[in-house]
Amino acid sequence: MSNVVKDVLRQSYNNHASEREESDMESWKINIRSEFLQLILNEKKSTILDIGAGTGKDSEFFQKNDINVIAVDLSEEMIKICREKSIESYELDFHNLHKIGKNFDAIWAMNSLLHVEKLNINLVLEEIKSVLKPSGLFFMGVYGGEDFEGIWEKDIYNPPRFFSFYTDDNIQRVVSSYFDIINFQKIDTGGKYYFQSLIMRRK
Numbered sequence: 693m694s695n696v697v698k699d700v701l702r703q704s705y706n707n708h709a710s711e712r713e714e715s716d717m718e719s720w721k722i723n724i725r726s727e728f729l730q731l732i733l734n735e736k737k738s739t740i741l742d743i744g745a746g747t748g749k750d751s752e753f754f755q756k757n758d759i760n761v762i763a764v765d766l767s768e769e770m771i772k773i774c775r776e777k778s779i780e781s782y783e784l785d786f787h788n789l790h791k792i793g794k795n796f797d798a799i800w801a802m803n804s805l806l807h808v809e810k811l812n813i814n815l816v817l818e819e820i821k822s823v824l825k826p827s828g829l830f831f832m833g834v835y836g837g838e839d840f841e842g843i844w845e846k847d848i849y850n851p852p853r854f855f856s857f858y859t860d861d862n863i864q865r866v867v868s869s870y871f872d873i874i875n876f877q878k879i880d881t882g883g884k885y886y887f888q889s890l891i892m893r894r895k
Contacts, residue, residue, distance in 0.1 A: 697854045709769035713747040737797035744804020748774035786816040798829040806834040817870045830892045835885040
């Protein structure tokens with residue numbers, strides 16, 4: 693991730709941290725999260741890394757269900773809120789997950805990898821794979837439906853954020869170099885782009 697993109701994302705999420713903490717979570721996100729938890733429990737997995745954790749809502753959910761959680765986010769304001777919830781949290785980007793010094797049974801990335809430039813997505817997926825245990829589970833949720841990359845000029849956040857979107861075929865092709873896809877589904881959320889939910893296993 694380039695320093696320019698990273699600095700803008702950090703500032704944007706710092707500016708909107710309180711707003712995100714106070715917002716209600718959509719029911720479809722709650723359902724996806726519950727399904728992934730059930731898969732983790734069925735396989736008797738006990739540790740998870742939440743990448744781009746935001747204010748820690750998902751981390752808190754997993755923690756309350758007896759999963760050992762570590763959260764990472766670019767934004768110091770987001771991490772501050774995570775720590776107020778007693779979540780072990782680190783201010784890190786996608787390229788430095790190894791600095792935690794641990795491997796995980798599962799990884800959760802809800803609407804975070806859509807900020808990775810397409811030039812760098814392979815490096816980030818390699819980094820994620822490196823901290824995921826053999827046969828570990830990986831959830832990746834992004835918006836997509838067509839190929840796009842750049843600053844979202846109509847973004848309601850200030851400063852406007854960088855996004856990468858993929859067609860269904862392209863996102864599956866990119867991740868399948870590193871992970872076996874267990875489940876792929878599209879969820880219509882009412883906007884121009886729909887949600888792409890991928891549950892994967894480390895190869």
